[in-house]
Amino acid sequence: MSTQARATILITGATGNIGTELRKILSAQGVLFRAMVRSAGQSKDLAALPGATLVEGDFNDEASLDNALRGIEKAFLLTNSSELAEEQQLRFVDAAKRAGVKHIVKLSQWAADLHSPVRFLRYHAVVETAIRNSGIAYTFLRPNLFMQGFLGFAKAISQGNEFFAAAGNAAISLIDIRDIAAVAAVALTKPGHENKAYHLTGPEVLTHQQLAAIFSNVLGREIRFTDIPEEAMKNALLGFGFPLWQADGLLEDYAHYRLNEAAALTPDVKEVTGHAPRTFEQFVKDYAPLFS
Numbered sequence: 001m002s003t004q005a006r007a008t009i010l011i012t013g014a015t016g017n018i019g020t021e022l023r024k025i026l027s028a029q030g031v032l033f034r035a036m037v038r039s040a041g042q043s044k045d046l047a048a049l050p051g052a053t054l055v056e057g058d059f060n061d062e063a064s065l066d067n068a069l070r071g072i073e074k075a076f077l078l079t080n081s082s083e084l085a086e087e088q089q090l091r092f093v094d095a096a097k098r099a100g101v102k103h104i105v106k107l108s109q110w111a112a113d114l115h116s117p118v119r120f121l122r123y124h125a126v127v128e129t130a131i132r133n134s135g136i137a138y139t140f141l142r143p144n145l146f147m148q149g150f151l152g153f154a155k156a157i158s159q160g161n162e163f164f165a166a167a168g169n170a171a172i173s174l175i176d177i178r179d180i181a182a183v184a185a186v187a188l189t190k191p192g193h194e195n196k197a198y199h200l201t202g203p204e205v206l207t208h209q210q211l212a213a214i215f216s217n218v219l220g221r222e223i224r225f226t227d228i229p230e231e232a233m234k235n236a237l238l239g240f241g242f243p244l245w246q247a248d249g250l251l252e253d254y255a256h257y258r259l260n261e262a263a264a265l266t267p268d269v270k271e272v273t274g275h276a277p278r279t280f281e282q283f284v285k286d287y288a289p290l291f292s
């Protein structure tokens with residue numbers, strides 16, 4: 001029997017930030033899984049992982065989702081945030097229902113809410129509601145701000161010793177994506193996580209000024225944080241190549257952070273995985289060459 005025939009776990013977003021960490025964990029644990037990718041030819045590193053089988057699929061193509069989900073019992077659902085995300089994820093939930101999938105582990109977001117002023121939080125809540133209504137068992141992973149998001153400032157920090165955002169004095173319990181992937185791996189492979197929502201945070205609540213102090217301590221030189229107006233952040237995001245919808249969404253995220261609505265700590269990472277979530281200091285140490 002081929003590996004593909006036996007894998008009953010499907011990973012979407014397998015080439016992205018969290019998916020890359022998740023597939024490493026599953027492979028190291030000897031778990032068989034199928035990874036949905038848009039291009040098998042461009043995913044040869046993934047195909048080479050022990051336990052992995054590739055299937056080509058696109059969230060915009062219903063038939064490809066039906067094919068990717070054939071014989072699958074548990075699915076990890078992740079797309080990037082774009083104006084298509086809601087319809088793509090709803091299309092996936094419909095296909096999962098047709099395929100008889102028993103459990104969806106959905107990557108959502110901290111404070112997902114149908115009535116949130118933040119567009120990302122609204123679309124995640126719409127998809128969560130559809131999964132609940134589908135009758136398929138679910139685990140919703142609602143992580144706070146990703147530490148790895150600061151890799152976007154690698155050049156600014158390595159060349160100019162600074163980073164910037166419209167963050168004000170916002171205190172945020174940000175999380176390392178390796179801990180999110182660890183929770184996803186448990187939910188996909190162990191029983192007892194059905195019909196639960198996990199609120200995923202790191203171990204500390206930090207302002208951007210405190211993040212700058214940690215960068216400075218670990219990197220051994222002064223790294224400055226500059227609080228910038230929303231308009232300047234929007235121009236910077238557009239300059240980095242973010243589409244307008246996403247740039248506006250990120251500004252909404254930061255307005256929500258400035259209200260200290262993302263400042264709580266939860267024990268969920270430790271309770272699910274058995275280990276404490278990584279600190280920001282650990283994150284900077286592990287990625288230090290990129291900031292140096």
Ligand SMILES: NC(=O)c1ccc[n+]([C@@H]2O[C@H](COP(=O)([O-])OP(=O)(O)OC[C@H]3O[C@@H](n4cnc5c(N)ncnc54)[C@H](OP(=O)(O)O)[C@@H]3O)[C@@H](O)[C@H]2O)c1
Nearest residue numbers: 013014015016017018038058059080081109143144145146
């Ligand atoms: N950034 C944060 O601080 C934060 C915090 C909380 C929650 N979140 C949530 O995290 C999610 C993003 O996670 P991430 O950073 O791991 O994502 P990511 O790195 O952007 O990865 C997106 C994945 O989706 C795949 N994909 C995109 N379009 C596709 C399509 N049409 N068909 C099939 N696959 C497609 C990409 O594949 P390709 O390689 O083919 O492009 C990639 O594997 C979003 O839902 C966001 O709301 C983010």
